[in-house]
Amino acid sequence: MRRFLSEVAVMAFLSIVVGGTPALAQDRQGAPDKYKWDLTQLYKDPATWEAAKDAFAKRIPEIASFKGKLGDSASVFYSALDTYANMDKELSKIYSYASFAYDLDTRDSAAQQRVQAIGQVAGDFGTAASFITPEILAVGKEKVDGFVAAEPRLKPFVPFLDNILRMKAHTLSPAEEHIAALAQSKMGGAPSSIYGVFTNADMPYPEVTLSNGEKVRLDAQAYTKYRALDDRAERDMVFREFWNKYGEFKRTLGTTLYSAVKAHTFDKEARGYDSCLQAALDRDNIPTAVYTQLISDVNSNLSTLHRYLKLRQRMMGVGQLRYEDLYANIVKGVDKEYTAEEAMKLVLQAVAPLGKSYQEALSNGFYNERWVDFFPTQGKRSGAYSSGSVYDLHPYELLNYMGRYEDVSTLAHESGHSMHSYLSNTHQPYITADYSIFVAEVASTCNENLLLHYMLDNTKDDAARLSLLGTYLDGLRQTLFRQTLFAEFELKIHEMVEQGQPLTGDSLNKLYLGLLKKYYGDEAGFCKVDDRYAVEWAYIPHFYRNFYVFEYATSIIASTSIANAIRQEAAAKKPSTKARDAYLKMLSSGSSEYPVQLLKDAGVDMTTSAPFAAAMKEMNGVMDEMEAILARQKK
Numbered sequence: 001m002r003r004f005l006s007e008v009a010v011m012a013f014l015s016i017v018v019g020g021t022p023a024l025a026q027d028r029q030g031a032p033d034k035y036k037w038d039l040t041q042l043y044k045d046p047a048t049w050e051a052a053k054d055a056f057a058k059r060i061p062e063i064a065s066f067k068g069k070l071g072d073s074a075s076v077f078y079s080a081l082d083t084y085a086n087m088d089k090e091l092s093k094i095y096s097y098a099s100f101a102y103d104l105d106t107r108d109s110a111a112q113q114r115v116q117a118i119g120q121v122a123g124d125f126g127t128a129a130s131f132i133t134p135e136i137l138a139v140g141k142e143k144v145d146g147f148v149a150a151e152p153r154l155k156p157f158v159p160f161l162d163n164i165l166r167m168k169a170h171t172l173s174p175a176e177e178h179i180a181a182l183a184q185s186k187m188g189g190a191p192s193s194i195y196g197v198f199t200n201a202d203m204p205y206p207e208v209t210l211s212n213g214e215k216v217r218l219d220a221q222a223y224t225k226y227r228a229l230d231d232r233a234e235r236d237m238v239f240r241e242f243w244n245k246y247g248e249f250k251r252t253l254g255t256t257l258y259s260a261v262k263a264h265t266f267d268k269e270a271r272g273y274d275s276c277l278q279a280a281l282d283r284d285n286i287p288t289a290v291y292t293q294l295i296s297d298v299n300s301n302l303s304t305l306h307r308y309l310k311l312r313q314r315m316m317g318v319g320q321l322r323y324e325d326l327y328a329n330i331v332k333g334v335d336k337e338y339t340a341e342e343a344m345k346l347v348l349q350a351v352a353p354l355g356k357s358y359q360e361a362l363s364n365g366f367y368n369e370r371w372v373d374f375f376p377t378q379g380k381r382s383g384a385y386s387s388g389s390v391y392d393l394h395p396y397e398l399l400n401y402m403g404r405y406e407d408v409s410t411l412a413h414e415s416g417h418s419m420h421s422y423l424s425n426t427h428q429p430y431i432t433a434d435y436s437i438f439v440a441e442v443a444s445t446c447n448e449n450l451l452l453h454y455m456l457d458n459t460k461d462d463a464a465r466l467s468l469l470g471t472y473l474d475g476l477r478q479t480l481f482r483q484t485l486f487a488e489f490e491l492k493i494h495e496m497v498e499q500g501q502p503l504t505g506d507s508l509n510k511l512y513l514g515l516l517k518k519y520y521g522d523e524a525g526f527c528k529v530d531d532r533y534a535v536e537w538a539y540i541p542h543f544y545r546n547f548y549v550f551e552y553a554t555s556i557i558a559s560t561s562i563a564n565a566i567r568q569e570a571a572a573k574k575p576s577t578k579a580r581d582a583y584l585k586m587l588s589s590g591s592s593e594y595p596v597q598l599l600k601d602a603g604v605d606m607t608t609s610a611p612f613a614a615a616m617k618e619m620n621g622v623m624d625e626m627e628a629i630l631a632r633q634k635k
């Protein structure tokens, strides 16, 4: 089950689409098959899937039959773990088919029922297998080491076993673990499901009429598109209508978020952690200092964000920058469009510094194995993600491709995840093929960085360079600063609940608005933030993922550093492949090593401020170049 929970969370955040409706925007219904997933690669049809699900459900007693026997002998111990890994792998595939089909059309109630049905089976499996962790702990490190020495087939399980044994102090008795697993499977997901159904299906999104007469239903997808309109009055309207509507539901959405946070405190208290943060980060053996370090690094470098805001204000030619201005094109008129075909080609060329074999595997995924479902259709899940949940087959990428540069960048991003899955699934046994979120977003943002630099290397025109550099800064604003703002918010709401303070729509609004004003320099006039946007927290699904967003920020910091090293190496007089090889090794390592160590081996030490300082240096360098161009243009 571990595998599922983490990889469903691998979602892109930066599916920003700027400008009006691109001419190339295509509906997936009318698109050729090569731009769509072929789910028959998984199961011939829903009936075949149903049979696989039922067969799996019947096998659940197999894993339960090992209960109480793990300490019997090395060979029984091995059989139990092997059975668990194989069943989990099978379940993951069955689950994936259901959730992929549902994501392609969330209005399809049969697909929704399949997701619910397999969710039930997955819960039953999780409950049946819940004895494994406490029983391994009961067997104890000494005996486990003896088993590993006696049974060579246990070797691939060593990182998995280490990870359990190190959690001894926070693991409960078998009976208590059973209850915790029951609570998780029966109730744990409720706040997030309610939030998802409400915001995806039931929320009465406002309808607005654009100046060209077009009537638009302003759902999340449309909001991310129209908040970037060039016409200021028009995007003001988009912001106003969208956030006013969210404001009407702050009580309900505050209650769902409160419930989610309370569920996290359940875990913290039941397992004896000092804080929800510590409980959440312990999953990946990440010291809480990495988190608090990030928040303090960002807070002491808000002047770099403010420099960016000042530059944006100057380039947009507005007297006072406002929160409504942050998604609009910084340079007008260079919004080039790319077909899906061109996007694939660009991404493949951009990843050249990662080497031939990386390029070829991705190319095979694009053109032969149909990894990507490109275009939007009504009912298709919004945003973008990549899933490596089908170990034996290939990764799956869901996009809502609209043809802008940002969409090409999203393809690069998701393909970074896909290649990470591909390499780990190829090089690791199932039990260590999954990778933690902490390294996941390094693989994706590294590719975004490579794409940007590829574009810059091939763009001499000042206006086009300004546009690319501006897009890059927008990315840093959103991935580094905005996600850290979210991270700070997330930490504070958990601390409030830990101290017994309830979360309400109003208290969440107050806290969020304070952070918005601080980050964006409202008081000093860098960017004015209207009180209406206090409710933005209600729009962020990631708050249901328990300390997830900070990893976007740490990842972009790490990937900036890694991509820099690889590019420098490739461009050197005597090219070396040391940084590249270290990085590819990380991508091929799954969870065979702890994530902070994996990054250290790939050349970045996230327990220090050094990578952050390097990212700020790159950001300031980009602003230096932009200011130089503007000076040449006498703007």
Ligand SMILES: [Zn+2]
Residues within 6 Å of the ligand: 010, 011, 012, 013, 413, 417, 440, 441, 444
């Ligand atoms: Zn991602």
